[in-house]
Amino acid sequence: QVQLVESGGGLVQAGGSLRLSCAASGRTSSSFRMGWFRQAPGKEREFVAAISSNGRTYYADSVKVRFTISRDNAGNTVYLQMNSLKPEDTAVYSCAAKTLTISWRPDRHDEYDYWGQGTQVTVSS
Numbered sequence: 001q002v003q004l005v006e007s008g009g010g011l012v013q014a015g016g017s018l019r020l021s022c023a024a025s026g027r028t029s030s031s032f033r034m035g036w037f038r039q040a041p042g043k044e045r046e047f048v049a050a051i052s053s054n055g056r057t058y059y060a061d062s063v064k065v066r067f068t069i070s071r072d073n074a075g076n077t078v079y080l081q082m083n084s085l086k087p088e089d090t091a092v093y094s095c096a097a098k099t100l101t102i103s104w105r106p107d108r109h110d111e112y113d114y115w116g117q118g119t120q121v122t123v124s125s
Contacts, residue, residue: 002024002027002032002114003114004097004116006093006095006118007021008021008119009119010120010122011122011123012085013123013124014087014123017082017083017084018082019080020082020095021078022036022079022080022116023077024075024076028075029075030053030076031053031075031100032075032099033051033053033106034050034051034069034095034097034098035048035097035109036049036078036080036093036095037094038092038121039092039094039118045109046060048063048093050107051070053075060107063082066083066084067080067082068083069081082121087123089121090121090122090123093120093121094119095115097112097115098111
Protein backbone atom coordinates (compact mmCIF):
# COMPACT_ATOMS: atom_id res chain seq x y z
CA GLN A 1 0.00 0.00 0.00
CA VAL A 2 1.07 3.56 -0.69
CA GLN A 3 0.15 6.63 1.31
CA LEU A 4 0.28 10.14 -0.11
CA VAL A 5 0.16 13.24 2.08
CA GLU A 6 -0.07 16.73 0.63
CA SER A 7 0.99 19.90 2.39
CA GLY A 8 1.67 23.54 1.59
CA GLY A 9 -1.80 24.79 0.75
CA GLY A 10 -3.22 27.99 2.15
CA LEU A 11 -4.59 31.44 1.43
CA VAL A 12 -2.66 33.73 -0.88
CA GLN A 13 -3.38 36.93 -2.77
CA ALA A 14 -3.61 36.96 -6.54
CA GLY A 15 -0.15 37.15 -8.05
CA GLY A 16 1.39 35.30 -5.12
CA SER A 17 3.07 31.91 -4.92
CA LEU A 18 2.68 28.65 -3.07
CA ARG A 19 4.65 25.43 -3.07
CA LEU A 20 2.77 22.19 -2.55
CA SER A 21 4.47 19.00 -1.44
CA CYS A 22 3.32 15.41 -1.71
CA ALA A 23 5.14 12.89 0.46
CA ALA A 24 4.80 9.25 -0.47
CA SER A 25 5.32 6.39 1.99
CA GLY A 26 4.75 2.68 2.11
CA ARG A 27 5.49 0.54 -0.93
CA THR A 28 6.80 3.44 -2.98
CA SER A 29 9.06 3.28 -5.96
CA SER A 30 11.05 5.81 -7.93
CA SER A 31 9.39 4.33 -11.01
CA PHE A 32 6.00 5.73 -9.99
CA ARG A 33 4.50 8.39 -12.17
CA MET A 34 3.09 11.27 -10.13
CA GLY A 35 0.39 13.78 -10.89
CA TRP A 36 -1.43 16.77 -9.42
CA PHE A 37 -5.13 17.32 -9.92
CA ARG A 38 -7.47 19.94 -8.54
CA GLN A 39 -11.17 20.28 -7.92
CA ALA A 40 -13.04 23.50 -7.32
CA PRO A 41 -16.49 23.55 -5.71
CA GLY A 42 -19.16 22.48 -8.17
CA LYS A 43 -16.61 21.57 -10.83
CA GLU A 44 -15.09 18.38 -12.17
CA ARG A 45 -11.66 17.29 -11.06
CA GLU A 46 -9.09 18.56 -13.54
CA PHE A 47 -5.54 17.72 -14.42
CA VAL A 48 -2.86 20.17 -13.37
CA ALA A 49 0.57 18.59 -13.91
CA ALA A 50 2.38 15.26 -13.96
CA ILE A 51 5.92 13.94 -13.92
CA SER A 52 7.27 10.63 -15.14
CA SER A 53 9.89 8.50 -13.42
CA ASN A 54 12.60 9.95 -15.66
CA GLY A 55 11.51 13.54 -15.07
CA ARG A 56 9.41 14.27 -18.14
CA THR A 57 6.75 16.80 -17.26
CA TYR A 58 3.23 17.49 -18.47
CA TYR A 59 1.03 20.51 -17.79
CA ALA A 60 -2.51 21.66 -18.33
CA ASP A 61 -2.62 24.66 -20.67
CA SER A 62 -4.16 26.78 -17.92
CA VAL A 63 -1.09 26.44 -15.67
CA LYS A 64 1.72 26.10 -18.20
CA VAL A 65 4.53 28.60 -17.51
CA ARG A 66 3.09 29.48 -14.09
CA PHE A 67 3.37 26.08 -12.37
CA THR A 68 6.35 23.74 -12.13
CA ILE A 69 6.24 20.11 -11.04
CA SER A 70 9.36 18.38 -9.74
CA ARG A 71 10.39 15.40 -7.64
CA ASP A 72 13.27 14.62 -5.33
CA ASN A 73 15.99 12.17 -6.32
CA ALA A 74 14.52 9.33 -4.29
CA GLY A 75 11.19 9.94 -6.01
CA ASN A 76 9.30 9.92 -2.74
CA THR A 77 8.35 13.58 -2.69
CA VAL A 78 6.76 15.56 -5.48
CA TYR A 79 6.45 19.33 -5.52
CA LEU A 80 4.20 21.78 -7.30
CA GLN A 81 5.56 25.31 -7.41
CA MET A 82 2.71 27.65 -8.21
CA ASN A 83 3.50 31.22 -9.25
CA SER A 84 1.35 34.11 -10.48
CA LEU A 85 -1.66 32.55 -8.82
CA LYS A 86 -5.12 33.60 -9.96
CA PRO A 87 -8.49 33.38 -8.18
CA GLU A 88 -9.50 30.68 -10.66
CA ASP A 89 -6.69 28.50 -9.28
CA THR A 90 -8.70 28.16 -6.06
CA ALA A 91 -9.37 24.45 -5.48
CA VAL A 92 -8.48 21.40 -3.46
CA TYR A 93 -5.23 20.08 -4.89
CA SER A 94 -4.56 16.35 -4.71
CA CYS A 95 -1.55 14.34 -5.68
CA ALA A 96 -1.76 10.92 -7.24
CA ALA A 97 0.61 8.07 -8.01
CA LYS A 98 0.62 5.53 -10.78
CA THR A 99 2.62 2.34 -10.73
CA LEU A 100 4.79 1.57 -13.72
CA THR A 101 2.89 0.36 -16.77
CA ILE A 102 3.58 0.34 -20.48
CA SER A 103 1.11 3.08 -21.27
CA TRP A 104 0.13 6.18 -19.34
CA ARG A 105 -2.25 9.02 -19.96
CA PRO A 106 -0.97 11.59 -17.43
CA ASP A 107 -4.04 13.83 -17.68
CA ARG A 108 -6.59 11.13 -16.89
CA HIS A 109 -7.43 10.84 -13.21
CA ASP A 110 -8.66 7.24 -13.65
CA GLU A 111 -5.11 6.22 -14.65
CA TYR A 112 -3.79 6.69 -11.11
CA ASP A 113 -3.66 4.02 -8.44
CA TYR A 114 -3.20 6.04 -5.24
CA TRP A 115 -4.49 9.40 -4.08
CA GLY A 116 -3.81 11.80 -1.25
CA GLN A 117 -6.47 13.58 0.79
CA GLY A 118 -5.84 16.95 -0.80
CA THR A 119 -4.84 20.40 0.38
CA GLN A 120 -6.88 23.57 -0.01
CA VAL A 121 -5.51 26.44 -2.07
CA THR A 122 -7.43 29.70 -1.94
CA VAL A 123 -6.42 32.69 -4.04
CA SER A 124 -8.04 35.99 -3.16
CA SER A 125 -8.52 38.79 -5.67
